[in-house]
Amino acid sequence: MASVTPRGDKFLAQVRIKQGGVVIFSESKVFDTRAQATSWGERLEAKVKAEGPARHTSSKTTVGQLVRMHLEAQLKVRPLLGRSTIHNHEKIAQEFDQVLVKDLRPKHLIDYAIRRKTKDGVTPATIKSDLSPVSAAFGVARIAYEIDADPEVIQTAMHYLDEQGLVSKSKEIIRWVDQEEEDALLAEFERRNQHHQTEIDMILVYKFALAFPRRLSELGRLEWKDIDSKRRTIIIRKVKHPKRKEYNDQTVPLLAPAWDLLQIIPKLEARVFPHNMESASAAFERARNRIAITGMPRIKDLRFHDLRHTGISMLFWHGFQIAEVAMVSGHTNWNTLRRYTHIRPEDLHRRFEQLKQAAPSKSAPHADLSRKMAND
Secondary structure (H helix, E strand, C coil): CEEEEEECCEEEEEEEEEECCEEEEEEEEEECCHHHHHHHHHHHHHHHHHHCHHHHHHHHCEHHHHHHHHHHHHHHHCCCCCHHHHHHHHHHHHHCCCCEHHHCCHHHHHHHHHHHHHHHCCCHHHHHHHHHHHHHHHHHHHHHHCCCCCHHHHHHHHHHHHHCCCCCCCCCCCCCCCHHHHHHHHHHHHHHHCCCCCCCCHHHHHHHHHHCCCCHHHHCCCEHHHEECCCCEEEEEEEECCCCCCEEEEEEECCHHHHHHHCCCCCCCCECCCCCHHHHHHHHHHHHHHHHHCCCHHHHHCCCHHHHHHHHHHHHHCCCCHHHHHHHHCCCCHHHHHHHCCCCHHHHHHHHHHHHHHCCCCCCHHHHHHHHHHHC
16 A cells, blocks of 8 residues: 655655545655655554545545546546546536535535626536536545545535526527528538648538437447448447446438438548547537628527437428437437427428328218218
8 A cells, every 4th residue: 555666866655545446545745765755654554544544535635636536437437428528527626626525515616606607607507517526526425435525515505506596407408500501501611621721521521410410429430331231220339328327339220311421421431430520510610600700690609519409300300200210319318309399380281291192092081071061
């Protein structure tokens, strides 16, 4: 547990405790002599054993360190954890790097929320997202890391913030790309493609994102070898489950628009889109911003992810059922898909015509009755 290593003309003593492959306690100090370093390490090790890792570690661990510890543990079981999630953990860890776990009080979180609201002008949903890594880390600290963190501190603060309207769930807003916006985007992508340094054909990326409405990261993992030409399907590797924190492969049907696009996309590498998909997202945003400042300001709030919303909605507009759409979109919770099932007046007319064409050709009962009444 204790180790001593030379550091120039001095000696570094370090005591580390691991549990489940995760460091739950680490303390080090530099000494002039090896004997001093060894003595300090042995005394600290004995103290930790006597007090127990939870009590001793809690007295030294800051909230920021605990949040990073929990992030490290998550990355071991979920190596594809999103960049934004990692960023959120690090941001809130820096915020509470000077507060010891044992000293955290509800007021710390309340003051943070008020400052974010009044100074930064963020929404209640953003504040709740900011604080979620702290809440998650405190919730498992005792059982996972043997750190005596009191989750009731977090619960008390969150209850107060909820009552004051300072935290809330994010609103489920569906944003579609309309025809005028699409025309403008395609024109801007075409202009961009004329540049000799352009490597990403955003026209193909845009059209495929609508025809195959999956997450941007999933589009970037598609490989040519996973396409089944007979069944017209493709395997998406390492699809994350929203709640079970696990990954699996999904076989997804390639409907006609997506299949036709795959016939014209050049096979440059193993991946269908051999690009950094963050670069594709950035290219989309640059095109959107250029359009916004040159005559269409409403497009400013359009995100690349909204292409997925639009593509899913289009499947419903074409008459697909929830179970069928889920096979394409990858949703495991059908209730989530219900927000896309908005019925427009023109959809009813089209659906009525489809039903009328599919109905038997024999005369309807009310029509026979009308003819009988006319003859009488």
